[in-house]
Amino acid sequence: MGTVEAANKDANGSLLEKNPSVVFVLGGPGSGKGTQCANIVQNFGYTHLSAGDLLRAEIKSGSENGTMIQNMIKEGKIVPSEVTIKLLQKAMQESGNDKFLIDGFPRNEENRAAFEKVTGIEPAFVLFFDCPEEEMERRLLSRNQGREDDNIETIRKRFKVFLESSLPVINYYDAKGKVRKIDAARPIEEVFETVKAIFGPKNDKVISVLVACSIVSHFVIIV
Numbered sequence: 001m002g003t004v005e006a007a008n009k010d011a012n013g014s015l016l017e018k019n020p021s022v023v024f025v026l027g028g029p030g031s032g033k034g035t036q037c038a039n040i041v042q043n044f045g046y047t048h049l050s051a052g053d054l055l056r057a058e059i060k061s062g063s064e065n066g067t068m069i070q071n072m073i074k075e076g077k078i079v080p081s082e083v084t085i086k087l088l089q090k091a092m093q094e095s096g097n098d099k100f101l102i103d104g105f106p107r108n109e110e111n112r113a114a115f116e117k118v119t120g121i122e123p124a125f126v127l128f129f130d131c132p133e134e135e136m137e138r139r140l141l142s143r144n145q146g147r148e149d150d151n152i153e154t155i156r157k158r159f160k161v162f163l164e165s166s167l168p169v170i171n172y173y174d175a176k177g178k179v180r181k182i183d184a185a186r187p188i189e190e191v192f193e194t195v196k197a198i199f200g201p202k203n204d205k206v207i208s209v210l211v212a213c214s215i216v217s218h219f220v221i222i223v
């Protein structure tokens with residue numbers, strides 16, 4: 001077996017040993033996926049992996065795929081799964097965590113089927129940020145992150161790709177009862193209230209403190 005294949009197998013092997021918990025975070029461009037993921041990370045101990053951020057970092061790294069990725073992003077097209085999945089696997093491996101929010105992936109049927117085949121991972125559930133196009137367009141045009149795809153021409157292409165290629169993936173998981181649909185047109189804090197209810201009242205950090213307190217009090221009683 002070649003070294004790249006061997007490395008992939010190892011990455012996968014040790015990932016699966018950890019039996020990672022994965023939540024896919026989906027929604028149209030500008031629906032607030034990245035914003036809400038940042039909030040979830042702070043409260044629930046997940047590692048946030050944005051497929052778009054990983055692809056943009058790959059362009060910056062000067063990788064041989066950089067020009068191809070840059071052209072596809074400018075056109076609002078979806079990069080071949082092989083490239084994106086390798087980046088996701090590497091980031092999962094390097095995080096040392098076993099809980100992931102995978103943001104902006106899978107964006108089409110090819111992404112979905114390839115991820116399942118290569119990693120063997122099924123998502124615990126799918127968060128779907130549902131937002132009208134007019135609102136997403138307003139947000140993208142004032143995002144001000146210097147992104148080459150946040151211009152009206154590319155935005156329209158991305159909306160079309162979302163409707164044609166990404167919504168079917170959401171419908172696929174909906175048929176399996178895995179979609180948690182959120183009205184994302186409301187203010188950030190209100191959206192996060194709904195998100196929190198989905199992840200449960202159980203805040204990991206609070207639970208850790210409670211467990212630690214009960215161990216200490218048990219010890220004190222015994223002594």
Ligand SMILES: Nc1ncnc2c1ncn2[C@@H]1O[C@H](COP(=O)(O)OP(=O)(O)O)[C@@H](O)[C@H]1O
Nearest residue numbers: 028029030031032033034035139143186187188
């Ligand atoms: N609920 C919201 N209401 C208003 N603006 C928002 C909301 N959520 C996110 N934004 C803003 O909209 C823009 C797009 O949000 P972002 O999280 O990057 O979306 P996505 O990752 O889905 O493209 C950002 O400038 C962000 O600050």
Ligand SMILES: Nc1ccn([C@@H]2O[C@H](COP(=O)(O)OP(=O)(O)O)[C@@H](O)[C@H]2O)c(=O)n1
Nearest residue numbers: 029030051052073076077078079104105107
């Ligand atoms: N699974 C993915 C995710 C993003 N991308 C590319 O990266 C671009 C930006 O994705 P993103 O998730 O950062 O965009 P937003 O939905 O956050 O605005 C997409 O329009 C695609 O060109 C991809 O090819 N495959």
Ligand SMILES: [Mg+2]
Nearest residue numbers: 033034050052
């Ligand atoms: Mg984003």
